[in-house]
Amino acid sequence: MEETARGVHRHSYPDRDALAVALAAGIAAVLAGSVAEKGQATLAVSGGSTPRKLFDVLSRTAIEWDRVTVILVDERIVPADHERANQRLVRETLLRDRAAKAHFVAYETSLASPGANAEKSEEIFAGLSWPIDAVVLGMGTDGHTASFFPGGDRLADALDAEHNSRVLPMQAEGAGETRLTLTLPALLETKFLALHIEGAEKAAVFDTALSGSNASEIPVRAVLYQDRTPVHVFWAP
Ligand SMILES: O=C(O)[C@H](O)[C@@H](O)[C@H](O)[C@H](O)COP(=O)(O)O
Numbered sequence: 313m314e315e316t317a318r319g320v321h322r323h324s325y326p327d328r329d330a331l332a333v334a335l336a337a338g339i340a341a342v343l344a345g346s347v348a349e350k351g352q353a354t355l356a357v358s359g360g361s362t363p364r365k366l367f368d369v370l371s372r373t374a375i376e377w378d379r380v381t382v383i384l385v386d387e388r389i390v391p392a393d394h395e396r397a398n399q400r401l402v403r404e405t406l407l408r409d410r411a412a413k414a415h416f417v418a419y420e421t422s423l424a425s426p427g428a429n430a431e432k433s434e435e436i437f438a439g440l441s442w443p444i445d446a447v448v449l450g451m452g453t454d455g456h457t458a459s460f461f462p463g464g465d466r467l468a469d470a471l472d473a474e475h476n477s478r479v480l481p482m483q484a485e486g487a488g489e490t491r492l493t494l495t496l497p498a499l500l501e502t503k504f505l506a507l508h509i510e511g512a513e514k515a516a517v518f519d520t521a522l523s524g525s526n527a528s529e530i531p532v533r534a535v536l537y538q539d540r541t542p543v544h545v546f547w548a549p
Pocket residue numbers: 358359360361362363385386387388398449450451452456457458459
Protein backbone atom coordinates (compact mmCIF):
# COMPACT_ATOMS: atom_id res chain seq x y z
CA MET A 313 0.00 0.00 0.00
CA GLU A 314 1.28 3.45 -0.84
CA GLU A 315 2.13 5.52 2.21
CA THR A 316 0.35 8.85 2.49
CA ALA A 317 0.92 11.79 4.82
CA ARG A 318 -2.03 11.75 7.19
CA GLY A 319 -2.95 14.56 9.53
CA VAL A 320 -1.38 17.36 7.48
CA HIS A 321 -3.55 20.48 7.63
CA ARG A 322 -2.71 23.40 5.39
CA HIS A 323 -3.43 26.98 6.41
CA SER A 324 -2.62 29.50 3.67
CA TYR A 325 -2.59 33.28 4.08
CA PRO A 326 -2.49 36.13 1.55
CA ASP A 327 0.66 37.60 3.11
CA ARG A 328 3.27 37.05 5.79
CA ASP A 329 1.81 39.58 8.22
CA ALA A 330 -1.54 37.79 8.20
CA LEU A 331 0.23 34.46 8.71
CA ALA A 332 2.19 35.80 11.69
CA VAL A 333 -0.96 37.12 13.35
CA ALA A 334 -2.83 33.83 12.82
CA LEU A 335 0.01 31.59 13.96
CA ALA A 336 0.67 33.76 17.02
CA ALA A 337 -3.03 33.53 17.91
CA GLY A 338 -2.92 29.73 17.62
CA ILE A 339 0.18 29.51 19.79
CA ALA A 340 -1.33 31.89 22.35
CA ALA A 341 -4.47 29.75 22.61
CA VAL A 342 -2.50 26.56 23.15
CA LEU A 343 -0.23 28.18 25.76
CA ALA A 344 -3.24 29.68 27.58
CA GLY A 345 -4.87 26.24 27.67
CA SER A 346 -1.74 24.68 29.15
CA VAL A 347 -1.34 27.45 31.72
CA ALA A 348 -4.98 26.95 32.74
CA GLU A 349 -4.52 23.20 32.95
CA LYS A 350 -1.17 22.91 34.71
CA GLY A 351 -0.02 26.39 35.65
CA GLN A 352 2.73 26.60 33.06
CA ALA A 353 3.50 26.02 29.39
CA THR A 354 6.47 25.29 27.14
CA LEU A 355 6.97 26.64 23.62
CA ALA A 356 9.66 25.39 21.22
CA VAL A 357 10.55 27.69 18.33
CA SER A 358 12.85 27.55 15.33
CA GLY A 359 15.71 29.83 14.34
CA GLY A 360 16.60 30.99 10.85
CA SER A 361 15.08 34.04 9.20
CA THR A 362 11.42 33.05 8.76
CA PRO A 363 10.23 33.45 12.38
CA ARG A 364 11.22 37.13 12.82
CA LYS A 365 7.77 38.51 12.07
CA LEU A 366 6.09 35.81 14.14
CA PHE A 367 8.39 36.59 17.08
CA ASP A 368 7.58 40.27 16.77
CA VAL A 369 3.83 39.61 16.92
CA LEU A 370 4.19 37.02 19.69
CA SER A 371 6.32 39.33 21.82
CA ARG A 372 3.41 41.81 21.86
CA THR A 373 0.71 39.18 22.46
CA ALA A 374 -1.02 39.03 25.83
CA ILE A 375 0.02 35.64 27.18
CA GLU A 376 0.93 34.83 30.78
CA TRP A 377 4.54 34.90 29.68
CA ASP A 378 5.89 34.60 33.21
CA ARG A 379 4.44 31.06 33.16
CA VAL A 380 5.92 30.17 29.78
CA THR A 381 9.26 28.51 29.10
CA VAL A 382 10.72 29.03 25.64
CA ILE A 383 13.24 26.66 24.06
CA LEU A 384 14.62 26.20 20.55
CA VAL A 385 14.03 23.16 18.38
CA ASP A 386 17.67 23.44 17.32
CA GLU A 387 20.78 25.53 17.82
CA ARG A 388 24.00 26.21 15.95
CA ILE A 389 27.15 25.55 17.99
CA VAL A 390 28.48 29.11 18.04
CA PRO A 391 28.95 31.59 20.91
CA ALA A 392 25.66 32.78 22.47
CA ASP A 393 26.02 36.28 21.02
CA HIS A 394 27.13 35.14 17.53
CA GLU A 395 25.03 36.53 14.70
CA ARG A 396 24.10 32.95 13.66
CA ALA A 397 23.11 31.86 17.17
CA ASN A 398 19.41 31.05 17.24
CA GLN A 399 19.37 32.03 20.91
CA ARG A 400 20.50 35.52 19.97
CA LEU A 401 17.57 35.80 17.56
CA VAL A 402 15.16 34.65 20.27
CA ARG A 403 16.60 36.98 22.91
CA GLU A 404 16.53 39.96 20.55
CA THR A 405 13.24 39.45 18.73
CA LEU A 406 10.99 37.28 20.92
CA LEU A 407 11.98 37.86 24.56
CA ARG A 408 11.04 41.51 24.69
CA ASP A 409 7.94 43.64 25.23
CA ARG A 410 5.30 41.44 26.96
CA ALA A 411 7.36 38.29 26.30
CA ALA A 412 10.34 39.71 28.21
CA LYS A 413 8.89 37.87 31.22
CA ALA A 414 9.16 34.42 29.60
CA HIS A 415 11.80 31.96 30.85
CA PHE A 416 14.28 31.00 28.16
CA VAL A 417 16.31 27.81 28.43
CA ALA A 418 19.25 27.68 26.00
CA TYR A 419 21.29 24.74 24.76
CA GLU A 420 24.80 24.37 26.13
CA THR A 421 27.13 25.36 23.29
CA SER A 422 30.36 26.27 25.10
CA LEU A 423 31.86 22.83 25.76
CA ALA A 424 34.70 21.29 23.77
CA SER A 425 32.85 18.72 21.68
CA PRO A 426 29.41 18.47 20.01
CA GLY A 427 28.76 15.30 22.05
CA ALA A 428 29.52 17.05 25.35
CA ASN A 429 27.25 19.98 24.41
CA ALA A 430 24.45 17.58 23.48
CA GLU A 431 24.80 15.61 26.73
CA LYS A 432 24.79 18.74 28.85
CA SER A 433 21.80 20.14 26.90
CA GLU A 434 19.97 16.85 27.39
CA GLU A 435 20.56 17.20 31.12
CA ILE A 436 19.36 20.82 31.15
CA PHE A 437 16.24 20.01 29.12
CA ALA A 438 15.41 17.03 31.37
CA GLY A 439 14.48 19.64 33.98
CA LEU A 440 11.71 21.05 31.75
CA SER A 441 8.11 19.96 31.88
CA TRP A 442 7.47 17.51 28.99
CA PRO A 443 5.77 17.24 26.60
CA ILE A 444 6.37 20.61 24.96
CA ASP A 445 2.96 22.27 24.54
CA ALA A 446 3.56 23.98 21.19
CA VAL A 447 6.28 23.44 18.57
CA VAL A 448 6.96 25.70 15.59
CA LEU A 449 9.19 24.16 12.95
CA GLY A 450 10.74 25.82 9.91
CA MET A 451 11.99 24.20 6.73
CA GLY A 452 15.01 24.80 4.52
CA THR A 453 14.93 24.57 0.74
CA ASP A 454 16.90 21.31 1.03
CA GLY A 455 13.95 19.84 2.95
CA HIS A 456 15.57 19.98 6.41
CA THR A 457 13.59 20.86 9.48
CA ALA A 458 14.97 21.46 12.99
CA SER A 459 18.54 20.18 12.31
CA PHE A 460 17.40 17.07 10.45
CA PHE A 461 19.66 17.73 7.45
CA PRO A 462 19.94 15.47 4.41
CA GLY A 463 23.19 13.53 4.87
CA GLY A 464 23.40 14.49 8.57
CA ASP A 465 25.73 12.20 10.54
CA ARG A 466 23.08 11.51 13.22
CA LEU A 467 20.01 11.82 10.98
CA ALA A 468 18.88 8.21 11.40
CA ASP A 469 19.14 8.50 15.20
CA ALA A 470 17.35 11.86 15.28
CA LEU A 471 14.46 10.46 13.22
CA ASP A 472 14.23 7.21 15.17
CA ALA A 473 10.80 7.31 16.80
CA GLU A 474 12.04 5.15 19.67
CA HIS A 475 15.29 7.02 20.34
CA ASN A 476 15.61 7.81 24.00
CA SER A 477 17.65 11.04 23.63
CA ARG A 478 15.87 14.34 23.36
CA VAL A 479 18.96 16.19 22.12
CA LEU A 480 21.54 15.05 19.55
CA PRO A 481 24.45 16.76 17.81
CA MET A 482 24.27 16.97 14.01
CA GLN A 483 26.93 17.57 11.39
CA ALA A 484 26.01 17.94 7.74
CA GLU A 485 27.49 19.60 4.70
CA GLY A 486 24.48 21.86 4.25
CA ALA A 487 24.33 22.90 7.90
CA GLY A 488 27.28 25.30 8.11
CA GLU A 489 28.28 24.88 11.74
CA THR A 490 27.63 21.76 13.82
CA ARG A 491 24.15 21.83 15.34
CA LEU A 492 22.26 20.57 18.35
CA THR A 493 18.73 19.42 17.70
CA LEU A 494 15.73 18.03 19.49
CA THR A 495 14.95 14.55 18.18
CA LEU A 496 11.77 13.64 16.31
CA PRO A 497 10.16 11.84 19.30
CA ALA A 498 10.82 14.87 21.54
CA LEU A 499 9.13 17.17 19.00
CA LEU A 500 6.18 14.93 18.24
CA GLU A 501 5.09 14.62 21.86
CA THR A 502 3.51 18.08 21.53
CA LYS A 503 -0.14 19.25 21.53
CA PHE A 504 0.31 21.71 18.67
CA LEU A 505 2.81 21.11 15.88
CA ALA A 506 3.18 23.89 13.30
CA LEU A 507 5.37 23.96 10.20
CA HIS A 508 5.95 27.58 9.19
CA ILE A 509 7.02 28.07 5.56
CA GLU A 510 6.95 31.08 3.28
CA GLY A 511 7.47 31.73 -0.42
CA ALA A 512 6.98 29.86 -3.68
CA GLU A 513 10.29 27.98 -3.49
CA LYS A 514 9.46 26.43 -0.12
CA ALA A 515 5.92 25.63 -1.29
CA ALA A 516 7.44 23.63 -4.15
CA VAL A 517 9.83 21.83 -1.77
CA PHE A 518 6.90 21.07 0.52
CA ASP A 519 4.87 19.60 -2.38
CA THR A 520 7.86 17.45 -3.33
CA ALA A 521 8.14 16.34 0.30
CA LEU A 522 4.48 15.29 0.29
CA SER A 523 4.92 13.33 -2.93
CA GLY A 524 7.13 10.65 -1.38
CA SER A 525 8.02 9.25 1.99
CA ASN A 526 11.81 8.73 1.99
CA ALA A 527 12.90 10.90 4.93
CA SER A 528 16.64 10.42 4.51
CA GLU A 529 16.31 12.29 1.18
CA ILE A 530 13.91 15.00 2.42
CA PRO A 531 13.94 14.89 6.23
CA VAL A 532 10.82 17.05 6.77
CA ARG A 533 8.93 13.96 5.55
CA ALA A 534 9.55 12.39 8.94
CA VAL A 535 7.28 15.08 10.42
CA LEU A 536 4.67 14.73 7.67
CA TYR A 537 4.58 10.93 7.51
CA GLN A 538 3.82 10.02 11.08
CA ASP A 539 0.57 9.34 12.86
CA ARG A 540 1.42 10.59 16.33
CA THR A 541 0.60 14.31 16.01
CA PRO A 542 -1.28 16.30 13.35
CA VAL A 543 0.85 18.89 11.55
CA HIS A 544 -0.48 22.39 10.85
CA VAL A 545 1.32 23.87 7.87
CA PHE A 546 1.24 27.68 7.83
CA TRP A 547 2.13 29.16 4.45
CA ALA A 548 2.13 32.58 2.80
CA PRO A 549 3.69 33.74 -0.49
O1 LIG B 1 18.62 26.89 13.00
C1 LIG B 1 17.98 26.78 11.98
O2 LIG B 1 18.41 27.11 10.88
C2 LIG B 1 16.61 26.21 12.04
O3 LIG B 1 15.92 26.15 13.16
C3 LIG B 1 16.15 25.60 10.77
O4 LIG B 1 15.55 24.36 10.86
C4 LIG B 1 15.29 26.61 10.03
O5 LIG B 1 13.98 26.56 10.52
C5 LIG B 1 15.33 26.38 8.55
O6 LIG B 1 16.67 26.34 8.16
C6 LIG B 1 14.64 27.48 7.79
O7 LIG B 1 15.42 28.61 7.87
P1 LIG B 1 15.02 29.98 7.22
O8 LIG B 1 13.83 30.44 7.95
O9 LIG B 1 16.20 30.88 7.45
O10 LIG B 1 14.74 29.71 5.79
